[in-house]
Amino acid sequence: MAQQETIAEGGVGKMSTLIGMIPSILMIVSPILITAIGGMICEKSGVVNIALEGLMGIGACAAASAHVLMEAAGLGVPSIWLSLAIGALIGATFSIIHAVAAINLNADQTISGTGINLLADGVTIFAAQILFSADRTREFKMGMQTDALGIYPTAYIAIAVVAIAWFVLYKLPFGMHLRACGEHPHAADSVGINVKRIRYIAVLTSGLLAGLAGGCIVLTQTIQYTSNTINGRGFIALAAVSFGRWRPAGVTFAAFLFGTAQAFSIIANNFPSLRVLPTEVFNILPYVITLVALVVFSGKNYAPRANGKPYIKGAS
Amino acid sequence: MKTKVKQEPFFTRMLGSDGAVSVLVVLLGFLVGTILVGVVGKNPLNMYKAIFQSLSGFNIDNGKMNVRYIGETLNYSVPFILCGFSMAFAARAGLFNIGGEGQYIMGLTVAQVIGLLGPTVPGLHWVVAIVGAMLIGALWGGLVGILKAKYEVSEVVSTIMLNYVALYLSRIICLQLPGATTYKTANYPDTALLSNRFFQTITNHSMLNNGFFLMLAAVVVYWFIMEKTNLGFGLRATGFNREAARCSGIPVVRSIAISMAIAGAFAGLAGGIVALGSFSYGRILAGMDNYGFNGIAVALVGNNTAIGTALAGFLFGMLKNAQALMQGKQIPKEITFIIQGLIVVFIALRSAIAIYLAWRNKRQLQKEVLAK
Numbered sequence: 001m002a003q004q005e006t007i008a009e010g011g012v013g014k015m016s017t018l019i020g021m022i023p024s025i026l027m028i029v030s031p032i033l034i035t036a037i038g039g040m041i042c043e044k045s046g047v048v049n050i051a052l053e054g055l056m057g058i059g060a061c062a063a064a065s066a067h068v069l070m071e072a073a074g075l076g077v078p079s080i081w082l083s084l085a086i087g088a089l090i091g092a093t094f095s096i097i098h099a100v101a102a103i104n105l106n107a108d109q110t111i112s113g114t115g116i117n118l119l120a121d122g123v124t125i126f127a128a129q130i131l132f133s134a135d136r137t138r139e140f141k142m143g144m145q146t147d148a149l150g151i152y153p154t155a156y157i158a159i160a161v162v163a164i165a166w167f168v169l170y171k172l173p174f175g176m177h178l179r180a181c182g183e184h185p186h187a188a189d190s191v192g193i194n195v196k197r198i199r200y201i202a203v204l205t206s207g208l209l210a211g212l213a214g215g216c217i218v219l220t221q222t223i224q225y226t227s228n229t230i231n232g233r234g235f236i237a238l239a240a241v242s243f244g245r246w247r248p249a250g251v252t253f254a255a256f257l258f259g260t261a262q263a264f265s266i267i268a269n270n271f272p273s274l275r276v277l278p279t280e281v282f283n284i285l286p287y288v289i290t291l292v293a294l295v296v297f298s299g300k301n302y303a304p305r306a307n308g309k310p311y312i313k314g315a316s
Numbered sequence: 317m318k319t320k321v322k323q324e325p326f327f328t329r330m331l332g333s334d335g336a337v338s339v340l341v342v343l344l345g346f347l348v349g350t351i352l353v354g355v356v357g358k359n360p361l362n363m364y365k366a367i368f369q370s371l372s373g374f375n376i377d378n379g380k381m382n383v384r385y386i387g388e389t390l391n392y393s394v395p396f397i398l399c400g401f402s403m404a405f406a407a408r409a410g411l412f413n414i415g416g417e418g419q420y421i422m423g424l425t426v427a428q429v430i431g432l433l434g435p436t437v438p439g440l441h442w443v444v445a446i447v448g449a450m451l452i453g454a455l456w457g458g459l460v461g462i463l464k465a466k467y468e469v470s471e472v473v474s475t476i477m478l479n480y481v482a483l484y485l486s487r488i489i490c491l492q493l494p495g496a497t498t499y500k501t502a503n504y505p506d507t508a509l510l511s512n513r514f515f516q517t518i519t520n521h522s523m524l525n526n527g528f529f530l531m532l533a534a535v536v537v538y539w540f541i542m543e544k545t546n547l548g549f550g551l552r553a554t555g556f557n558r559e560a561a562r563c564s565g566i567p568v569v570r571s572i573a574i575s576m577a578i579a580g581a582f583a584g585l586a587g588g589i590v591a592l593g594s595f596s597y598g599r600i601l602a603g604m605d606n607y608g609f610n611g612i613a614v615a616l617v618g619n620n621t622a623i624g625t626a627l628a629g630f631l632f633g634m635l636k637n638a639q640a641l642m643q644g645k646q647i648p649k650e651i652t653f654i655i656q657g658l659i660v661v662f663i664a665l666r667s668a669i670a671i672y673l674a675w676r677n678k679r680q681l682q683k684e685v686l687a688k
Contacts, residue, residue, distance in 0.1 A: 050414075050472065097661060105668040110412050110472055112664035114612050119657025121606075122650045129648035130356045228603060235476050242473055278491065280484040287477040291463075294474065298467035 023150040024267060027220050029259030030158035031056070031213035035237035036244070036251050037165045038209030043241060044169065045202035046182035046195075047102050048308040050113035052210050053234025054120030055091045059211025060218040061124035063087030064137040064225035067218075071140050080144055084215040091211015092204045094120070099203040103196050106310035125227055136226040144219045154216040161209065166248040178202060182304030185311040195311050210234065236262070239290040245302040258286035331669050334619040341666065342617060342631065345659035349651055358647055366641035370634050385637065387515065387522025391594065393633025394531045395420070398586035399611025400629045401538050402457070402579045404620035406471075408542060409575035410555035411464065415475025417608025418482035419456045419580040421601065423449035423587025425486040428598035431508035431591065432493050432501060441507035446530065446588045453584015454577040456482065461576030465569040471576070479608070483601060490600045501598035510593040527589030534582060539622035541578070551575050583608055613660045632656065 035052050042049040049055075063083040070079035094116065101112035125135055132138045146152050169175035178198050180188040185195045217233070218225050236258050243258075244250030265282035268274040330336040350360040365376050373385040399416045406413035430445035456478060463469040495502025510525040542548040553561040554571045562568045586607060591598065614632055618624030635656065639649035 048472075050476070101661070101664045101667075105665055105671060107664040107667040110414070111612075111616065112661060114414065114609070115657055115660030115662075115664050117657075118609060118613065118660055119654060122653025122655075122657055126352075126648050126650040126654055129650060135650075231603070232480050235480065239473070239477060278488045280487045283484045284481050287480045291469075291474060291477050291481075294469045295463060295467045298469060301468075 021263065021267060023146065023152070025256075025260050025263045026155040027152050028263045028266075029256050030152070030154040030220075031216040032233055032237050032240060032259050032262075033158045033252060033255035034154075034161050034213040034216065035210045035234060036240040036255050037161050037248065038206035038213075039237055039241045040244070040246055040248070040251050041165060041169070041178070041209075042202045042206035043246060043307050044182045044304055045178050045199045046185060046304060046306040046309065046311065047098075047199050047203050048109045048113070049095075049098060049203065049206050050110060050235075050238060051095070051098050051116035051120075052206070052237050053230060053232070054113075054117035055094055055207050055210035056214035056217070056234045056237075057120045057124050057230045058094050059087035059091035059214030060229050061127060061137065061214070061225045062090035062211070063215030064140065064218045065127065065131055068132075068138045068140045068224075071142070080142075080219060084212060084219065087215030087218075088208045088212035091214065092208040095203050095207020095210075098207070099200050102203065102310065103199045106312060109308055109310075121227065124225065128225065137224045139224045143223060144216075152216075152220045154220055157212070157216065162248055162252055169248070174198075179304070181311075182306055185306050189311075189313065199311070210237075213237075233262075236286050239286055242303070243290045243293050245297075246304060257289065261285035261289075328673070331673060335624065337666060337669065338617050338619060338624065338628075338663075341662045342659055344662050345655045348658050349655040352654065353647060353651055362645035363638075363642055363647050363651060366638040366645055366647065367634060369641055370637040382520060383518070384520040384522045385641075387519025387524035389630075389634045389637040390528060391522060391524045391633075392636045393630045394527050394593075395586040395590050395605075395607040396610060396614050396632040396636075397531055397626050397629030398534055398582050398589070399607045400614030400618060400625040401534060401611075402453075402583035402586070402608070403611045403615035404618065404625050405538065405542075405551075405582060406457075406575055406579040407615060407620050408548075408555050409551040409571060410558065411461075411471050411572065411576060411579075413457070413460070413475060413576065413579050414472060414612065415457065415460055415478050415580070415608070416583040416611040417604055417606070418475065418479035419453040419583035420587040420590075420605065420608045420611075421479070421482040421486050422456045423453040423584030424591045424599075424601075424605075425482075425489055425587070426452040426584075427588035427591040428490060428501065429493065431504045432598055434508065436505045436507045438507045441505070442510055442526075442592055445508055445592055446510075446585065449584045449588025449591070450581045451584070453587065454581040457580020457583070458573055458577030460580075461573035464576070465572040479604070483604065486601050490598055493598055496598075496600060499600050499602065501600070503597045504592065508592055509596065510589065523594050525589075525593035527593040530585060530589060534585065535622050535626050538582070538625075542622070547574070583611065586611075610656060613656055613663075616663045617659060 035056055039049055039052050063086060066083035066086040067079055070082060098112050098116055101107035102109045128134060128137050144152055144154065169179065177188065177193045180193060181195050181198045189195050214230065218229060222229060240251055240254035240258055244254035261282045265279045268277065268279050268282060350363065353360045353363055369375050370385050370389050373383045374381050399420055402416040402419060403413050427445045427449040430448045434441050434444050460471050460474050460478065463474050464471045490496060490501060493501040510527050512526050515524040516522070542552070550561065550566040550571050553566055554568050558568055610632055614628045615625055617628035635652040639652055642651065643649045
């Protein structure tokens with residue numbers, strides 16, 4: 001609830017027109033996009049990561065806690081960027097669990113992802129209880145600031161992430177190797193590509209980006225971390241990966257579509273014609289669109305072929 | 317060296333037994349949780365005192381007994397066990413049902429609607445509501461089955477999507493109910509409640525209700541369908557090897573749809589029982605209750621068997637009931653979530669055992685060959 005109020009306060013007046021809404025849409029799209037790109041990289045390498053939701057939560061909680069503590073220590077503006085980095089690093093650290101389970105131990109990737117999601121629910125609030133003696137982190141005073149256009153830096157971070165991901169995946173040999181690991185790991189292995197190493201890099205990247213996105217949410221859309229901060233956005237990112245057909249442009253489009261729907265659920269009240277609809281209709285949209293798309297495009301499988309299958313050397 | 321040879325068969329047998337590994341995994345989860353509590357400077361003993369109290373009703377600190385805690389633990393176990401069956405039933409047919417949460421929410425929603433608007437006939441009202449909850453759960457699950465069987469949509473993705481569709485749909489519907497505020501509706505008429513006066517008397521007014529009997533019936537039904545019917549055999553065959561099942565004339569598409577529908581009915585039943593048993597008013601959900609997600613853990617710990625899942629669900633119910641007691645003893649209650657999450661992570665890591673056993677077999681063979 002707190003985040004809805006902050007958004008409303010920040011944008012009253014500005015939000016009366018569609019153009020005026022662009023900054024808030026970008027604010028909501030950016031973290032979903034960053035996470036989805038991470039999820040896409042991970043699945044491209046052949047590992048399904050349904051732990052995105054939990055990793056976002058862990059990153060958000062870490063960033064919020066770090067920011068509160070560093071702000072209190074008088075660190076000022078650098079504290080924001082430092083806490084973003086801390087959130088990303090903690091996200092990457094937690095994704096090691098998934099990497100070890102999925103890559104080294106041939107574990108069921110859905111089970112290990114579910115485990116991390118459940119674990120994240122506990123670890124984040126547990127940390128808040130220890131650090132701040134409450135079921136949420138203490139409120140920080142100053143979040144991220146917008147630029148002259150009213151746009152948060154997270155939007156530029158998201159654009160950079162998409163561009164770098166596209167360049168690495170499609171223009172560098174490393175990207176081709178990564179995609180090969182997701183399509184046919186045995187073939188990749190036979191030409192000397194280290195499948196395990198590449199999958200490790202992919203899983204850790206997805207953890208890093210999910211953690212970063214969690215930090216982005218907490219530092220732009222709210223003033224503290226609570227158990228409701230992420231609220232399904234990791235799963236929306238997951239939906240964006242399959243709706244975007246595992247391609248950077250598609251995933252970006254999907255993230256924009258879903259993010260805009262999310263934004264409408266919060267700001268629909270500013271539009272008299274939309275007020276007749278329950279706001280929940282906009283919350284439902286991303287999930288329904290994805291389901292419909294999966295049915296309509298069924299038969300043609302766009303997913304990386306070895307997605308979700310453990311790679312066992314020698315077995316074919 | 318000789319003692320080691322004697323011990324190894326037992327160790328190997330233990331690693332080969334699903335039940336023993338589950339116990340090991342749970343113990344590991346508690347061990348890591350205990351260490352964590354110790355590391356942050358709290359007394360782990362308090363955690364176990366709280367768990368003991370929620371299990372036995374006995375408060376070690378002041379020596380007082382209150383049977384209400386036993387009733388509450390049993391009551392909390394009911395939705396965990398039923399959602400566990402939802403996951404387990406689908407898992408037996410080779411499907412991963414992350415959608416227990418959505419099926420649970422739909423069951424809860426329909427039970428709330430019928431509870432408030434249904435026929436206020438004693439003895440009939442709650443039955444209609446519970447049946448409605450099971451039907452909508454079956455529909456919600458069956459939909460996933462049809463998407464999977466006919467359109468090859470991964471059940472993992474579709475169930476995750478349907479969880480959130482269910483959550484927001486529930487909000488839309490329940491906000492229209494009589495007396496709806498932002499978080500609750502009007503009170504149910506008495507005929508909709510599952511409360512059981514006898515249980516209340518013997519458990520010092522706990523929330524334990526008739527849902528407990530429904531859960532016991534579900535355990536029997538689950539066991540019976542799985543182990544004793546052609547349907548269950550077909551499902552298990554589909555789970556073991558889909559192609560082989562198809563070749564031996566088992567209708568695989570139908571098996572998948574039916575198994576998801578039955579799985580959904582279990583979760584829907586859980587939703588109905590929570591709606592009409594643990595509350596006297598309808599709730600406008602602000603977030604997930606997480607029974608469905610934890611059902612995944614319950615089924616994994618219980619190895620998808622009837623008794624194992626029931627025991628695992630009881631363990632989770634006990635932990636949930638211990639939460640408030642822990643908080644009272646300065647132990648953050650989230651440690652129970654951490655333990656549950658750790659248990660699932662360790663279950664995922666369980667595949668390491670197979671790798672270890674294969675490696676050891678190889679070593680042993682090498683030794684034998686070299687010895688010759």
